[in-house]
Amino acid sequence: MSEVPPAITVDVEPEFREDESSVDDQRFVFSYTITVHNHSERSVQLLSRYWKITQGHGKVQEVRGNGVVGKQPTITAGHSFRYTSRAVLECPVGVMQGSYTCVDVASQQSFDVSIAPFRLAGPNQVH
Numbered sequence: 001m002s003e004v005p006p007a008i009t010v011d012v013e014p015e016f017r018e019d020e021s022s023v024d025d026q027r028f029v030f031s032y033t034i035t036v037h038n039h040s041e042r043s044v045q046l047l048s049r050y051w052k053i054t055q056g057h058g059k060v061q062e063v064r065g066n067g068v069v070g071k072q073p074t075i076t077a078g079h080s081f082r083y084t085s086r087a088v089l090e091c092p093v094g095v096m097q098g099s100y101t102c103v104d105v106a107s108q109q110s111f112d113v114s115i116a117p118f119r120l121a122g123p124n125q126v127h
Contacts, residue, residue, distance in 0.1 A: 007038065008037070008044065009039065010034060010100075012116075014030055014120050016030055016120070026090045026091065027090070028088070028089045028092045028120075029086060031085070032096070033083070034084075035082045038080065038081075040077055043074055045072060045102060047110070048065065048101045050064050051064075054094055055089050056089075059090065063098075068083055071083075093120065095117050096118055100113045100115070
């Protein structure tokens with residue numbers, strides 16, 4: 001497995017879902033919209049994901065699985081793939097980070113794409 005080509009980037013837009021959360025039940029729901037940009041001249045396929053979720057009280061959860069939202073999308077040269085998923089925490093703040101394992105469709109060379117840490121925070125928590 002090689003390092004990610006610099007032409008693959010990931011943008012994250014987290015959002016607190018107040019309508020699905022309950023302070024009394026210690027259930028804090030966040031959605032996050034991910035956009036994977038392929039700025040290269042080659043098609044890549046996203047095969048699997050890894051997430052490390054660290055909650056504000058210190059609990060760490062690791063999630064691994066095939067693809068994202070039930071898909072293993074191929075992202076053609078110059079295009080992007082966007083999806084929205086959710087995380088449920090026991091406290092109103094946390095941090096997620098992770099990586100995708102992808103493959104260059106032409107060469108079948110696999111590589112990891114790092115996803116920088118991003119904050120999940122309910123209202124009036126952390127700015």
